[in-house]
Amino acid sequence: MKNRQIISQLLAMLDRNNPDLLFIVLNFLKKLSIFGENKTEMKDCGIIDKLNRFIPCNNQLLLQIALRLLFNLSFDIEIRQQINEAGMIPKLVEVLKAPGFRALILKLLYHLSQEDKLKATFTYTECIPLVYQLIIHCPESIVGKELVALAVNLTTNSRNAEIIAQDD
Amino acid sequence: MQLIERAFKFQDTLLFKVCRNVAQFYPNSLDTLENYMGGYIELAHQSGQNTDLLLELLGTMVYMPTDKWEQAIEDFGVIEFLHNHLSNGFAEDDIVLECVMLVGTIVRNDTIAQMIASSYLIKLL
Numbered sequence: 001m002k003n004r005q006i007i008s009q010l011l012a013m014l015d016r017n018n019p020d021l022l023f024i025v026l027n028f029l030k031k032l033s034i035f036g037e038n039k040t041e042m043k044d045c046g047i048i049d050k051l052n053r054f055i056p057c058n059n060q061l062l063l064q065i066a067l068r069l070l071f072n073l074s075f076d077i078e079i080r081q082q083i084n085e086a087g088m089i090p091k092l093v094e095v096l097k098a099p100g101f102r103a104l105i106l107k108l109l110y111h112l113s114q115e116d117k118l119k120a121t122f123t124y125t126e127c128i129p130l131v132y133q134l135i136i137h138c139p140e141s142i143v144g145k146e147l148v149a150l151a152v153n154l155t156t157n158s159r160n161a162e163i164i165a166q167d168d
Numbered sequence: 169m170q171l172i173e174r175a176f177k178f179q180d181t182l183l184f185k186v187c188r189n190v191a192q193f194y195p196n197s198l199d200t201l202e203n204y205m206g207g208y209i210e211l212a213h214q215s216g217q218n219t220d221l222l223l224e225l226l227g228t229m230v231y232m233p234t235d236k237w238e239q240a241i242e243d244f245g246v247i248e249f250l251h252n253h254l255s256n257g258f259a260e261d262d263i264v265l266e267c268v269m270l271v272g273t274i275v276r277n278d279t280i281a282q283m284i285a286s287s288y289l290i291k292l293l
Contacts, residue, residue, distance in 0.1 A: 132171070135171065135186075136170050136174060141178045141180075142178060142180050143180060143182070145182070148182040148183060151186045152185050152186055152189060155186050155189035155193065156189050156193060157193065158193040158194060160193075161189060161190045161193035161197075162193075162196070164186075164190060165169075165190050165196070165200075
């Protein structure tokens with residue numbers, strides 16, 4: 001796969017506008033992203049800039065598959081920083097407002113919130129009030145692991161801790 | 169504070185961890201935390217084998233530097249509680265650490281210092 005430069009070719013196809021093609025390409029990339037060497041190549045080819053246009057996206061299928069790919073990629077520290085630099089965090093928080101992709105986005109945001117530098121980015125989004133509301137209104141007795149883990153990570157930043165305390 | 173209330177209601181360890189972070193990184197939350205001090209000590213007494221929960225409770229109490237401790241020590245037997253955990257040779261290291269830090273937090277005035285000095289705590293430390 002790697003020898004045939006399939007990743008750079010697939011990435012080039014992300015600039016097209018046919019939804020069916022985009023869906024297949026993203027799905028393929030998602031499956032390839034499971035392997036570390038493919039992920040590194042995607043990173044080097046600037047996949048984050050290409051994915052930026054899919055978040056948010058009117059086509060729910062495309063959005064879902066793009067988020068899954070992004071989640072696979074978010075295990076990498078450099079990619080987490082690229083996601084931040086591309087200004088995706090506020091957009092992800094915007095998608096979090098709708099219930100559809102919450103579980104997926106919470107996992108993704110949890111990965112992002114591990115970085116100290118990125119915690120400050122969350123301060124200026126609606127993420128903290130939203131996470132607070134989700135915890136308070138959680139119907140289950142024990143709050144979901146991803147949600148509370150995100151809250152734990154975010155509150156290690158003093159500004160974030162202040163926001164959550166003031167919401168209370 | 170709805171977060172603490174929910175944490176108490178369901179005894180949710182991770183939610184207590186969120187409260188602990190808030191207490192640590194936002195000292196102005198002390199006024200609210202003070203009101204729950206009794207609850208924290210009682211739950212710590214009851215936590216038994218649930219050391220994860222106990223760790224979060226102790227960790228939060230460390231960030232309650234208030235004069236209410238003098239009363240709480242008498243009401244809830246805090247010194248005996250710390251004594252039990254410090255004298256337990258099998259206690260986990262992080263529990264011991266939080267206990268030592270808590271001793272540092274509660275020694276706020278002469279009366280408490282006197283109480284601790286006359287107890288066995290110092291020898292254990």
